[in-house]
Amino acid sequence: MARFLLRRLLSALPTLLVIATLAFALLHLTPGGPFDSDRTLVAQIQRAIEARYHLDEPVWRQYLRYLNDLAHGDLGPSFTYRDTSVNQIIAQGLPIDLAIGGCAIGFALLVGGAIGLGAASRPGSLRDRLPMTLAMIGISVPSFVIAPLLILIFAMRLHWLPSGDWVGGSWRHLLLPSLALALPYTAFIARIVRASALDVMGNAHIRTARAKGLGDTAVLLRHALRPTLMPLVSYLGPALASVLTGSIVIEQVFGLPGVGRFFIGGALNRDYTLVMGLTLLYGALIIVGNFVVDLCYAWLDPRVRLNR
Template sequence: MFKALFSRLIQSLLVLLVLFTVTFFLVKAMPGNPLNREKAMPEHIRVKLEHYYGLDKPVLAQYGIQLGRYLQGDPGYSIRLEGREVTDIISQAFPVSFQLGVLAMGVAITIGIPAGCLAAARKNGLIDVMAMSIAMFGICLPSFVIGPLLAEFFGRKLQLLPAFGWDAIDPKTWILPAVTLGLAYAAYLSRLTRAGMLETLSQDFVRTAKAKGVPGWKILIRHCLRGGLIPAVAYIGPAFAGIISGSLVIETVFQVPGLGRHFIKSIETLDAPVIMGVTMLYGTLVIVANFLTDLAGIWLNPRLRKSS
């Protein structure tokens, strides 16, 4: 068990190193100069700024300096927001994105897993066909289409919910962004849950329980739920990281002051420290989420525990 965890830790560190390297050189390959401003800048100030940010050094030297800083936990300062640390930008904006991601994941789990269980229990029935048809519709329809439609209908026409803005203590402002972001993941979860439950329901112990007269709901909940949720649990970890890192469009649509606006603005202005900081944060989230998902899978599946 500990050997497998140590191996996964080494793999995660190597993935982070590759992610850092690829992102760094991709940013350096982007055309333009991050010090270009709308107003002309005196040459002596440009030279000082290039020296301050290390832009006057060779690319490989810049790579080594940046890697050393990240190993010390210091991603540097933003070029666009002069004098402001990248860690300060992330610490201020990331909690909003994280809160939105948690709410969206709650929406996905609340809708997706019960829908998948009901569809599996009523295989090829009306509930199954309707649930899977809606799930396919949710998968095909992108969130940047669903978001404006929900904002127009519930925000402008019915005026039931705020169409734009975000308040950390006002639940009304959470609903539309969270629902929009969570619907697609709910669709995936419902299909995965249905597949896992159908596979479990076809096992011999289920037929034995039915022969003994055990009620169907008890078979579904007590005997099949734990094993049937393995595919869904394996998806939840990466999906949660994907929700947080993929909320950029939703934050823009609903004017949520999360990390997405800083990330998009940093790309527009070639603010390399912010691009690197946000990318490494999202990469770390994906790796941690996959690691926790593996642990949950080992806990749910006895065969994995024995093999580990």
């Protein structure tokens, strides 16, 4: 187990290096620089700024300098937000994204799982068809449509929840964004769980359990639940990552100071360090997500060995 953890940790490093290199190369290949603007600056000032951010050095030196900073856990200073480091931006914005994302995934798991199991218990009934039709709509409608709709209903009409005006720290501000983010995942999870549960209930080993004279509850909990969850686990890894990237849109709609809007702003302003830092952050989150999935698999399924 310890060897597996160590190996996975080490194998994540080259992946991150590749991500960093690609992000660096793409950004420097993109025309325009962080300090190009319509107004032409005095040449002296322009040079002074470039020297401050080491942009006057050859690209390979900048690359090595960046890697060196990375190795020390420093993502560098933001080019656009003066006197702010990328580390600070992430430290401020990420908790908000994690809160929304965590709430969204939690909601999606509980509600989607319950709907899926309910549908599977009576396939073909109204309890199955109605939620599954809604789920199909939920999957198809993008979040930038769902979010304004939610605002329209819950904020503008019913005045139950605020539509934006984030002033820091109120859970009421996080409810609508979490819900908007959660709906497509809820729908997807409901469909996955339904399909999986129906599949598992037809398995031969479920019949064996019933042949022992076990009650429905024992059959469900002891024999059907775990295999039903397996496809969900493999879906959750990528979903965890995409919940965080998906929140970019939600942040914009609800005006939340998460990491996502810096990502867009950074890309538009050629804020090299900010974009590279956030790309690495998302990469790391995906790696962590997949790692957690592997651990869950090994924990749930005795046939999976971690030592390989």
